[in-house]
Amino acid sequence: MTRPLWAEPIEALAPRLRARALSPVELTRACLDRIAAVDGRLLTFIGLASDALEQARGAEAEIARGEWRGPLHGVPLGVKDNYLTADMPTTAGTTAPGIAFPRRDSAAVTRLRRAGAVLIGKTRTHEFAWGNVTPPVRNPWALDRVPSGSSGGSGAAVAAGLCAAALGSDTGGSIRMPAAACGVVGLKATFGRVSRDGVVPHSWSLDHAGPLTRTVGDAAIMMQALAGYDPADPACRNEPVPDYGAALGRPIAGLRLGVCRNHFFEDSQEDVERAVEAAIRHLAARGATVVDFTIPNLRYGLAAIFAIELASSTAYHDVSLRAGRVQHYTPDVRQLVEIGRFVTGPDYLKAEQVRAVLMEDFRRAFDRVDVIVGPTTPITAWKVGEWTARIGHRDESVLAASWRFTFPYNLTGLPAISVPCGFDRLGLPIGLQIAGRPFEEATVLRVAHAYEQEHDWVTRMPAL
Amino acid sequence: MSEPPRPELVRDVLGIDLPPERLEENLAAFARILEEIQKLRALDLTDVHPSIVFDPTAPYRREPGP
Numbered sequence: 001m002t003r004p005l006w007a008e009p010i011e012a013l014a015p016r017l018r019a020r021a022l023s024p025v026e027l028t029r030a031c032l033d034r035i036a037a038v039d040g041r042l043l044t045f046i047g048l049a050s051d052a053l054e055q056a057r058g059a060e061a062e063i064a065r066g067e068w069r070g071p072l073h074g075v076p077l078g079v080k081d082n083y084l085t086a087d088m089p090t091t092a093g094t095t096a097p098g099i100a101f102p103r104r105d106s107a108a109v110t111r112l113r114r115a116g117a118v119l120i121g122k123t124r125t126h127e128f129a130w131g132n133v134t135p136p137v138r139n140p141w142a143l144d145r146v147p148s149g150s151s152g153g154s155g156a157a158v159a160a161g162l163c164a165a166a167l168g169s170d171t172g173g174s175i176r177m178p179a180a181a182c183g184v185v186g187l188k189a190t191f192g193r194v195s196r197d198g199v200v201p202h203s204w205s206l207d208h209a210g211p212l213t214r215t216v217g218d219a220a221i222m223m224q225a226l227a228g229y230d231p232a233d234p235a236c237r238n239e240p241v242p243d244y245g246a247a248l249g250r251p252i253a254g255l256r257l258g259v260c261r262n263h264f265f266e267d268s269q270e271d272v273e274r275a276v277e278a279a280i281r282h283l284a285a286r287g288a289t290v291v292d293f294t295i296p297n298l299r300y301g302l303a304a305i306f307a308i309e310l311a312s313s314t315a316y317h318d319v320s321l322r323a324g325r326v327q328h329y330t331p332d333v334r335q336l337v338e339i340g341r342f343v344t345g346p347d348y349l350k351a352e353q354v355r356a357v358l359m360e361d362f363r364r365a366f367d368r369v370d371v372i373v374g375p376t377t378p379i380t381a382w383k384v385g386e387w388t389a390r391i392g393h394r395d396e397s398v399l400a401a402s403w404r405f406t407f408p409y410n411l412t413g414l415p416a417i418s419v420p421c422g423f424d425r426l427g428l429p430i431g432l433q434i435a436g437r438p439f440e441e442a443t444v445l446r447v448a449h450a451y452e453q454e455h456d457w458v459t460r461m462p463a464l
Numbered sequence: 465m466s467e468p469p470r471p472e473l474v475r476d477v478l479g480i481d482l483p484p485e486r487l488e489e490n491l492a493a494f495a496r497i498l499e500e501i502q503k504l505r506a507l508d509l510t511d512v513h514p515s516i517v518f519d520p521t522a523p524y525r526r527e528p529g530p
Contacts, residue, residue: 205516234522300507303500310497321480338486339494341478343501350504352514359515400496 006161014071024074073116078166096328106198123153148181173406180431191413192237195230253287258369275422307351314340376431
């Protein structure tokens with residue numbers, strides 16, 4: 001059965017666009033029509049580019065002249081609304097008066113334009129990327145549930161076929177959590193791999209930029225365009241960019257698959273645990289060697305990320321805090337910005353010490369393994385307005401639970417991907433997280449791709 | 465018996481001017497986070513260098529990208 005254009009991954013669209021068997025205008029129109037048909041219920045886009053079709057016509061003309069720029073040429077993408085854009089306003093999800101952002105392209109947006117992408121609009125973010133609910137966005141798999149966040153607009157938009165892929169940002173899991181909740185792929189690369197220049201800061205040493213996509217192959221395509229040195233981001237590293245696509249399709253036999261049995265395997269919903277254990281067995285059956293280990297110091301990770309994230313965010317918002325502008329923030333974000341003042345200087349530095357300890361612990365683990373696998377989140381998408389989720393025989397705060405497995409890779413800066421690995425008994429998507437050594441995104445993609453190729457999760461679309 | 469801290473002292477120490485009831489609310493919200501942070505405070509990390517490393521050469525290293 002032929003799938004509609006809006007349901008196709010970039011890896012299937014690109015050869016057709018290049019061969020002129022598909023017009024970027026037709027593809028962009030399909031996405032805009034899809035947005036018109038379903039986004040009134042999902043609310044993923046905060047604004048659309050008035051020149052989307054014009055961009056598509058430009059791409060079409062270039063391809064016709066033989067000036068194909070690569071697999072993103074003529075492909076409609078969404079941009080999380082905390083990335084600056086010259087042609088569309090940026091709000092970072094806030095309506096607080098007195099806060100305005102420059103009209104210029106962020107580095108990632110510049111790179112996507114250079115790759116020929118059609119940037120069709122800005123996707124909603126939780127205010128200042130400080131939260132995991134992303135109101136008012138709804139989850140395409142169940143409209144009464146959240147898409148998670150903070151890149152919830154991007155996750156829901158990609159899952160619903162409103163754009164082929166989208167940019168997200170990830171400070172404690174904000175690319176990978178909505179990817180898991182919405183049944184798409186989300187890649188947080190190594191800290192320093194993708195420039196954050198022009199991304200509204202949340203926490204300087206935790207923020208990562210990256211893509212949410214329909215498939216692992218699409219994530220490789222997006223990374224190829226996004227990765228690279230940028231002196232405008234002080235954290236960006238001048239490391240060679242490999243050919244990410246070349247890693248895909250290589251067998252995983254012989255790879256050592258690390259399973260960190262503490263922290264990442266404590267207190268997940270039963271269906272999540274079952275799906276992830278099945279995924280591990282599948283990878284083992286393909287020849288990967290499973291190596292169990294523990295990192296006991298992860299018990300201090302939550303304290304460390306709380307201290308760093310709160311202190312950094314409050315420092316960023318300090319002028320707004322003193323000027324009283326935070327009273328116009330949403331109540332949850334206002335409170336987080338205010339309570340960052342309670343984190344002391346020594347708390348912050350002890351958090352950075354714990355971070356050094358954890359980085360060393362993970363380095364030692366990576367002496368014995370090539371990737372680390374586990375659940376992306378312990379829970380599937382929860383209902384709008386609910387603040388606790390049932391895990392086993394107890395209720396846990398969704399805010400505490402949702403980022404428990406993702407934040408260690410923000411603290412350590414390691415690359416980590418979330419790839420769909422099944423559905424729970426309510427039909428809600430589950431994510432498998434695969435992490436790697438610094439700048440080994442190719443290995444992470446390779447394992448994720450090997451898993452994805454033998455399952456049909458990514459071909460399923462929510463009924464809208 | 466000692467006096468409770470003056471509100472202006474709290475304001476100056478925290479660098480934030482909040483009405484007492486708002487401050488109470490925030491302290492209550494911080495309690496869960498404080499539980500975690502107390503685990504940090506209890507750790508002996510005397511010999512661990514923080515992950516932040518001061519680099520005076522950073523402003524001179526703005527080489528062009530590849």
